Amino acid sequence: MKKKNFFLIRMAVTIIVLLAVLSAYFYVIKPKYVYGDGFPTTSTFKGFYESKRNSYDLLFLGSSHGTCAFDPKVMDEYDISSYNLSCEQQNLFTSYYWLKEALKYQKPQTVVLDVYMLYLFDADSMKPTTANCTRKAFDFMRLSPNKISACINAKKVDKELSLTSMLFPNVMYHTRWKELSSKDFRINFSDDPNFLRGFYPLEGQGVEGFVPIDVDYEDETVNPNPLMLEYLFKIMKLCDEKGIKLVLVSTPTGFETNSQHLTMWSLASFFGNDVDFIDFNTKQVYEECGYDFSKDNNDDDHANKYGARKITEYIAKELKSQP
Amino acid sequence: MSYISISFAILVAVSLIIYYCIPGKYRWYVLLASSLVFYILSGKLAVIAILVTASLAYVMARLAGKSAYNTKLLWASILLILLPWITVRALGLSIFSGIFPKEISILGISFYSLELISYITDVYKGKIEAETNYLRFLTYALFFPKIMQGPICRYEELSPKLFKESSFDSKKFSYGFMEIIFGAFLKFLIADKCRLIADPVFDNFIVYDGLDLWIALFLFLVILYTDFLACVMICKGVSSMFGIDLFMNFKRPMLATSFKQFWQRWHISLSKWLSDYIYIPLGGNKKGQVRRLINLLVTFLVSALWHGSNSGFLMWGLLQVIYRMTEEVTLKGRKANKYLGRFKVCFLYGISMAFFNLPTAKEGFDYIRCMFHFTGIRNFLAIGLINHAMGYKEFLILIISILLLVIKELANEAGVNFKKVLIEKPFIIRLLFYLIAIMTIVSFGTYGYGFNSADFIYGGF
Secondary structure, eight states: OHHHHHHHHHHHHHHHHHHHHHHHHHHHHSOOOOTTSSSOHHHHHHHHHHSOTTOOSEEEEOSHHHHHHOOHHHHHTTTOOEEEOOOTTOOHHHHHHHHHHHTTTOOOSEEEEEOTHHHHOOTTTOTTSOHHHHHHHHHTSOSSHHHHHHHHHHHHHOTTSOHHHHHSTHHHHGGGGGGOOGGGGOOOSTTSTTOOTTOOOOOOOOOOOOOOBOOOTTSOOOOOOHHHHHHHHHHHHHHHHHTOEEEEEEOOOSOOOHHHHHHHHHHHHHTGGGEEEEETTBHHHHHHTTOOHHHHBSSSSOBOHHHHHHHHHHHHHHHHHOO | OOTTSHHHHHHHHHHHHHHHHSOGGGHHHHHHHHHHHHHHHHOHHHHHHHHHHHHHHHHHHHHTTSSTTHHHHHHHHHHHHHHHHHHHHHHTSGGGTTTSSSOOOOTTHHHHHHHHHHHHHHHHTTSSOOOOOHHHHHHHHHOHHHHTTOOOOOHHHHHHHHHOOOOOOHHHHHHHHHHHHHHHIIIIIIIHHHHHHHHHHHHTGGGSOHHHHHHHHHHHHHHHHHHHHHHHHHHHHHHHHTTOOOOOOOSOGGGOSSHHHHHHHSSHHHHHHHIIIIITTTTTTSSOHHHHHHHHHHHHHHHHHHHOSSHHHHHHHHHHHHHHHHHHHHHTTOOOOHHHHHHHHHHHHHHHHHHHSSSSHHHHHHHHHHHTOOOOGGGOHHHHHHHHHTHHHHHHHHHHHHHHHHHHHHHHHTTOOHHHHHHTSOHHHHHHHHHHHHHHHHHHOOOSTTOOOOOOGGGGO
16 A cells, blocks of 8 residues: 555656646747737737736737737826737637636726727638637637636637647647747746837838728618627626726728728617727727828738827827716 | 547546556456447447447357357358458448448457457367356457557457456556557657658659659658557557556567568567468468468468458568568578578568558559669659658657667667666656656657647558
8 A cells, every 4th residue: 555655656746747847848839929020929928927916907908900009108108007918810709818817817997909800800711810820819828717718719719720739739839849949938028128018019101091980870880790799798798797997999990981880889889888989990089189090000900109109198098088 | 539649548547547446356347438438439330340249259159069050150250250341341442432432440340350250269169268248258359458459369368467356566557658658759759750751752652763762661661660569559558557468569570580580570469360360270381382382372361451452462461472482492491690681571571561551552563663763863852851841850850769769679689678677767767767758759759730640550450
């Protein structure tokens, strides 16, 4: 019996040491996207975990449009401490699971959600969210029931994803041993001098021909993508349960229609005063914030760093103006 | 269910926990239940086929000696046991390809059919007693670690181990763990890495240079050996963890100095089965040289048919007879030079791989013809393949892995047993070995996204 117990102890030690080594390996082998590599997805999520608990009043979520448009440093000027959890091709499914994750560590009063994917997302082709970008978004989420649930549901949504490889990153990334660099061994990402709490400034300028929407309230509404709508409702419900004010934001793009604006406006109104909707594509907001698409946008979709200031300032002022 | 899947690992882990938590006399029920779960998860057809065939073998064995038609009953039993296997093989024939939409394969059918035939034959010949307990018999027939790729276990060898009330043996458990690690090393660091180069060449060999074909042919020999040995080691390792020693199916065949020795070292349980149930009953070598040649031909024909019904396997079988007979004529009982002998076996068996790995004998001959068509180093596509399929860093890993295997085989041949050496070392040394070995396989192995490493070659037989 004593011999058997001794063996069990040794086996337990072997398993624990093996799991520890494997965890370290999983961390190193996952590709990392930091400032300087394009959208800094890894810096965004790792940096968030490195933040002091309950230190943010506001969280941003959304696609690349949000990443380039919401600047937490501008928010600081209005005494609103914030973090931008938007990332490349983040759809509302991903936003929901990252909001759930973020609420374990922070108690924000406000969540600002970029709703670009509400219409653009196509459940049949999964465009524009590629499996690779879904991986980038979830790879650095800490292992928990929330992550497992996110991975299982993501696999149901996107058949291209491999559930095994989402939970065991070596399945997808083990061949990366040939291309490992010093950043793969980095532990802290928030001490990077370029770290901007998830904001990714773009420098480009000069897209002509944008005409803001002169809202016609007589127009008909148009159905958003059902999956995105389902997750928008989940986000609304989650915010409602936690007593968080939700602000839906549509950043300046050349693609939004009057019908889409009306739909988003009615969705926000449906939840009453706790959900606001700020649409930078409407003539009123566009002019009020002094936006100039030809100077403040990087391309026909994304705001540049000047546009980001105007958008963030407008949101901050709106929030400050409310009781 | 594959032996290298997460579901298999979970099944083994759960079975082991339950197995060692209950009293010894009930443990075989866990083996039966795990085997049934393994089969159920492997598909409806697989579980129906093995349950029907095994039940038939059980009933027929119970009838042995109780009828005046004993011999006829034995033959009827053998035919009935072989029926699903013959059906599967016949459906694989190209003449049926237009009639049936796809080839059917039943998990482990070639292995358990031979086991059941050996059981029923031995019962009818009075060598062993028929098992009276149906569930115990099913435990033998279905025992899941050996079902996919053998070894082909005889009832009298395996059943005492299955039903013995043994206590937990930490040494056997550790041996099992090491064997699984070794199996994974062979599969992921050698067999599947070689496939990255050899498979594209075999798929379209006409466009490749002769040098490419030589490389691919001998890489396939490495693949066949390491892939099969990998699965055998995993099966053996899992069995050892349950405290059950399985027969070792390989004994360093690539170090054999003659073909006679090679067949005593390669897929030993099949060779022994063929010898006991085909070659010796036909008269073996006791009825003159001509009869012996015929017996050998029949034995290798059965071996070829066991592998598959296409002309490629038949040619492969015929080549083995030619090798054996030529060797006997040239050696005339003398002992072969060790190094020349080893080279001869590796080279000639390697050549026969052209028939083993291509669906028809004609394609095998075409492949060999193309091997002598050299177009110069500029057209040497394998260089591009190595670069494209894995890159030179990974190719270096493959070379190192093959060298490690060669060193291990040579050391084993010289009587060194690494498992025994390692088990005597302090725990911390073993822990370090486990960590280095597992992390090497996880980091440098060929598996995962975009690569289907789940198929063992012999799993298809």
